Amino acid sequence: MPPAPFDLVEMEANETLPRTYTRDELLDYLEQCRQKYQETISTLTTEQAYRLCQFPWGEIPYGELFIYTLRHVQEHAAQLHLFLGQQARKSMGDM
Numbered sequence: 001m002p003p004a005p006f007d008l009v010e011m012e013a014n015e016t017l018p019r020t021y022t023r024d025e026l027l028d029y030l031e032q033c034r035q036k037y038q039e040t041i042s043t044l045t046t047e048q049a050y051r052l053c054q055f056p057w058g059e060i061p062y063g064e065l066f067i068y069t070l071r072h073v074q075e076h077a078a079q080l081h082l083f084l085g086q087q088a089r090k091s092m093g094d095m
Contacts, residue, residue, distance in 0.1 A: 002029070003029070003032060005021070005025060006018070006021070006025075006029060041066070044062075044063070048062055048063075049061060049062055049063030050062070050063065053065055
């Protein structure tokens with residue numbers, strides 16, 4: 001579960017988005033995530049990396065889940081980069 005003030009939102013049917021978070025809240029959350037990820041990776045044993053994690057769509061080794069998550073975050077970062085670039089061009093056109 002994410003720390004306060006964040007909510008776990010899976011975007012199911014009829015679910016509303018949470019409020020817009022402040023820049024400081026997002027930066028604090030990013031730092032917490034970085035620390036947790038670094039701590040988890042630095043203490044990961046071989047046995048833990050091979051432990052299977054089960055999901056409705058199948059199972060995957062815990063270590064492979066890290067790679068999957070990294071790719072997923074990269075995808076969202078690219079989407080955000082694209083969106084911000086589009087917004088910057090729009091605002092430059094207003095000048």
